[in-house]
Ligand SMILES: *[C@@H]1O[C@H](CO)[C@@H](O)[C@H](O)[C@H]1NC(C)=O
Ligand SMILES: *[C@@H]1O[C@H](CO)[C@@H](O)[C@H](O)[C@H]1NC(C)=O
Ligand SMILES: *[C@@H]1O[C@H](CO)[C@@H](O)[C@H](O)[C@H]1NC(C)=O
């Protein structure tokens with residue numbers, strides 16, 4: 001810029017020196033003016049110092065005879081810089097219009113010295129500083145001046161009063177303060193005065209009545225106080241009067257009734273008081289009347305009905321009483337009416353619908369009666385213009401009219417905070433244009449009609465605090481613009497439709513304080529606009545969605561749902577949520593698939609279940625006779641193998657001498673000497689039970705000792721003989737008081753037998769569940785079983801063996817009541833830890849299977865035994881199976897107990913046959929321990945060592961006892 005000026009000055013001196021006659025003052029002035037500007041878009045390119053005729057330059061107009069510049073229009077060209085002195089050379093300039101640029105700096109006080117200027121428009125720049133005191137002192141022929149929308153400060157200069165040629169003054173939207181110059185009404189020719197949006201204060205001086213030509217006066221948004229000038233009515237040409245948002249008070253001066261030409265009056269936001277006088281009806285040209293936010297009282301004058309051109313009426317936020325006058329039915333042009341927040345009574349005015357208003361705001365009064373009657377009363381055509389209807393916060397009763405569809409242009413429909421009852425009519429779906437529906441705080445009942453999906457423009461739906469029941473209709477997904485969905489404090493039930501996750505504009509959702517059940521759709525995490533999502537105080541369960549808004553959802557938005565899990569609610573979730581295989585064992589046709597539909601719904605067959613069923617078909621239940629030949633086993637494993645021959649149901653008998661498949665029997669048990677040749681008959685009569693890995697028979701060896709022989713039914717999956725033997729030998733070394741000892745094994749490639757210690761009193765399952773004649777275990781016995789089992793498992797884990805298949809049929813009770821855990825570690829005999837096989841095996845142990853089995857990515861550790869143990873503890877204490885099949889329901893024991901614990905009635909779960917014969921101070925901690933062990937997340941479960949320690953603490957209360965939580 002500086003460089004430009006320098007270049008220019010050099011140029012000027014050259015020009016001056018060369019005495020070129022064609023170079024007039026206008027060119028010089030304009031070039032000088034341009035040099036002070038920044039013209040980012042090169043709009044003034046045509047302004048060239050080589051051109052001695054400025055009349056064709058952009059924005060320049062000349063007098064056609066004198067060729068002198070008379071008008072300069074440079075509006076909205078993004079020019080910045082200062083309004084330079086160059087302009088002072090334009091001696092014939094009449095119009096200077098530089099609005100909507102980026103000009104800065106102060107207003108040049110000499111501008112008004114251009115005697116020819118009639119119009120100055122510097123509005124919409126960033127001019128700052130004071131309006132120069134003497135700006136209007138020699139104002140010549142100045143008629144119109146606008147400094148609107150700048151950053152001017154200080155007072156309006158007194159010199160203004162002396163510029164009697166002024167017709168229009170616009171100082172609006174600056175930061176002008178102080179008082180009006182007292183002589184301002186000397187400007188007799190003034191037609192328009194706009195000082196709105198400043199900080200001007202004090203009284204409005206008297207004398208305005210002298211301005212017979214005043215058409216428009218805007219003093220809005222200042223700090224004027226006192227009263228309206230009494231003589232304002234003398235401005236008989238006044239068309240528009242705006243004193244809104246000041247501190248004016250008093251009543252309306254009576255002279256105003258002479259403002260018969262006035263089309264617009266705004267007195268909004270002052271402290272005017274008293275009645276609105278009847279003469280208001282004489283202002284018959286009024287199109288807009290805004291008396292809102294004052295302290296007017298009394299009735300709305302009947303004479304308002306005379307205002308036939310009235311288009312906009314705002315009486316809101318006053319103290320008007322009584323009913324709206326029926327005369328208003330004559331305001332045929334009324335489009336927008338706001339009478340909200342008064343003390344109006346009476347019915348919903350039916351004329352309002354007849355007039356075809358666009359906007360009717362009547363909220364916050366005490367209207368009574370029904371909403372339906374006016375709607376039903378008038379012609380359909382007159383509804384079609386209604387866009388905004390707000391009748392909220394009144395005392396309306398009755399039902400929502402069923403013919404809502406006639407409101408075919410409705411955008412906002414607010415009936416909240418009334419006493420509406422009945423149900424929401426299905427015609428709500430006919431409101432195709434409606435963006436906001438608020439029916440909150442009424443007495444509505446019934447369900448949300450599925451037709452709501454027809455309201456395709458809906459952005460906000462608020463139905464909170466009613467008595468709505470039923471489900472959230474899935475059809476809501478058709479309201480694809482929905483941003484706000486508030487349904488809180490109703491009786492809604494069912495689950496949250498996953499389709500809601502498709503409402504990608506959702507920002508505010510409140511479903512709190514309902515009876516919603518089920519889990520939260522994971523897809524909700526995709527709602528990227530979400531600002532709040534309140535589902536507190538329902539019966540939702542399962543995992544909170546992960547990601548997006550849900551990572552930071554406040555706890556208060558999810559509280560009061562005891563079964564929700566996730567870090568927000570401080571309850572850990574399972575890696576996957578295991579669904580119990582719901583296969584009713586009593587219903588044979590459920591497998592065949594011939595069951596009726598209603599029944600089949602309950603039958604969820606997982607793939608692994610199908611495998612298990614398939615496998616069962618191949619299990620040979622035949623009789624296997626085992627002849628124990630030549631059992632001569634010395635100490636443990638190293639000796640020559642004992643042999644068995646087999647005969648009977650399976651064709652395993654072969655010549656011991658020359659068949660390579662000839663079976664090999666190994667007994668581990670120390671120095672035991674068995675006389676070979678005994679016949680051990682594995683037949684059905686001796687069957688002790690069957691499990692995932694095989695069938696167990698009882699057999700008496702030749703020495704009279706009973707053993708349990710397990711015939712493995714997974715033989716096709718068994719590892720090589722070498723590996724099998726290595727694993728079995730390892731298992732054979734595990735000896736513990738609470739573990740069933742493995743005594744030996746028998747191997748052929750097609751048949752494998754495991755020989756176990758025989759435990760006399762049968763399985764824990766039998767003691768707990770088998771038939772009416774079951775022995776009733778005492779509390780102490782049950783506790784010992786739990787403790788013993790824990791010790792057995794703890795030992796197994798110390799030996800790095802995972803049981804994999806813990807269940808009550810695998811806990812055997814010996815004659816002294818001690819539990820012995822059997823069947824451990826057999827999964828090691830399989831080539832790999834095939835989860836499919838494992839879970840299909842463990843399926844038979846439904847309810848004990850740790851959830852991580854279903855999840856391929858979670859490592860299976862000894863914690864899966866802890867889970868099974870937890871379930872077992874609950875089973876022992878409640879006497880109930882881990883999964884019970886009821887009439888048409890499946891009860892999962894751990895869920896049931898957990899629920900009871902949360903509800904504070906856990907003692908009701910304890911086996912009834914104990915008849916309160918138990919110490920609650922032991923029973924409840926043990927139940928809690930069981931639940932902790934059955935935690936969904938493996939890492940939340942304690943080690944078995946810890947379990948043993950805790951159980952011992954529970955049993956022997958001592959001073960150092962730890963509180964269990
Ligand atoms: C005004 O100037 C400022 C910087 O000086 C610039 O950021 C802004 O965009 C300009 N405004 C216009 C309307 O040109
Ligand atoms: C207006 O002026 C005030 C100080 O007088 C200054 O703080 C403000 O930034 C200015 N605003 C503009 C838009 O120039
Ligand atoms: C004053 O100027 C502002 C901004 O240019 C404009 O919006 C307003 O209508 C003008 N006032 C009058 C009374 O013309």
Ligand SMILES: *[C@@H]1O[C@H](CO)[C@@H](O)[C@H](O)[C@H]1NC(C)=O
Nearest residue numbers: 270271272273294295297319
């Ligand atoms: C309105 O008038 C009432 C009395 O008529 C007075 O109590 C109240 O303060 C006034 N309110 C305002 C905002 O002037």
